[in-house]
Amino acid sequence: MAIVAVMATAVVGCNRGIKPVVHEPTKLVQIANPISVLQPVFGASVDNKKANAKDPLDLQVGYDNGQIVVASRGGELSGFDHNGVRIWSLNVGDSITGGVALDAASQTAIVSTRSGQVMAFDSLTGAKRWQQQLSGTVLSPALISSNRVIVAANDGFLQGLSLQSGQPIWQFATQVPDISVRGTAKPTLLDSKTALFATADGRLHAITVDNGLPIWSRRVGVGVGSSEIERMSDVDGAPIVDNNQLFAISYSGQLIGIDLASKQVLFVNDLASLKSLAVNSRHLVATSLDGRVVAYDRNSGQELWSANDLAYRKLTNPVMIGNYIAVGDLDGVVHLFDPNSGSIVSRVQTKGALSSLQVKNNRLLTQSQSGQVAIWQPLR
Secondary structure, three states, X not given: OOOEEOOOOOEEOOOOOOOOOEEOOOOOOOOOOOOOOEEEEEEEEOOOOOOOOOOOOOOOOEEEOOEEEEEOOOOEEEEEOOOOOEEEEEEOOOOEEEEEEEEOOOOEEEEEEOOOEEEEEEOOOOOEEEEEEOOOOEOOOOEEEOOEEEEEEOOOEEEEEEOOOOOEEEEEEOOOOOOEEOOOOOOEEEEOXXXXXXXXXOEEEXXXXXXXXXXXXXXXXXXXXXXXXXXXXXXXXXXXXXXXXXXXXXXXXXXXXXXXXXXXXXXXXXXXXOOOOEEOOOEEEEEOOXXXXXXXXXXXXXXXXEEOOOOOOOOOOOEEEOOEEEEEOOOOEEEXXXXXXXXXXXXXXXXXXXXXXXXXXXXXEEEEOOOEEEEEEEOO
């Protein structure tokens, strides 16, 4: 039987001998009247046997305009067509820790390795275009935008590389705490000209995509406690920007909503998470460190419902797919919630623990720690 700790994450820094409280995952209860929500449209398997146990197993599927590129921790990189046929495969020669970022317009797939290499490949043929050595390891997919490959390394440096050559264009240094969670939020776009980074010191940084000029910085996570571990304030979930509103959540327990037009804080709620949020026209949804799924009103921050059905099941980030909220867990189960009632109405199953979910073009993308890849779409 699997056992889950409250602090179910790797910590970088000194070992203070603190033993986390351990809880058994909540057993799943059969859904009374399940409905069919998703159907699989793609499946593949990649080899994770050479994965390094020190690295977070959270690779993401590259999916854009019908192109599919999948990476494994062991260094395997493969391209598939929309029918699931593997059209090319190679090994990059190192463990892949950040990937896959895929840009169909330039036919480019970007991955990063444990030794700090950022590599670009032709997404249709697998031909290598360039590689660039960084000073730190990238643990999340890159952001490809406006002829830039934008990455955040675990040594605190944010960098913009040329999409065509991989040459460094700009670099921005952030503070790195002595102790932090081992993980990095994927950079995201604030607008077409601005990249948004979340960092281990609990801050958000808005930086121009083209030349790396800082626009603003705001603290989100505020750690409180007598030890460095208690004061960890990482923001490891990518911030969400939607309809001129910005939402972010920290490990230290702050969930914040900001109106970008007025630059005013809409609300600050108490909830701790290392996962990205999900948002639709009414709801803002989070998964907490202890396995709660909580929905808030996106404008006021008022709690609408809280579900404890999946406590201590090492939940993924929530995503909106069709008319439902999807959340994955340590057994490879994807749970579909009714956003209005907070009840689980459907489930689908993959093999191996899930760390994150993605939705692109109204399709749900999953990649488990055992290397099982699947794409699902809502039933018509």
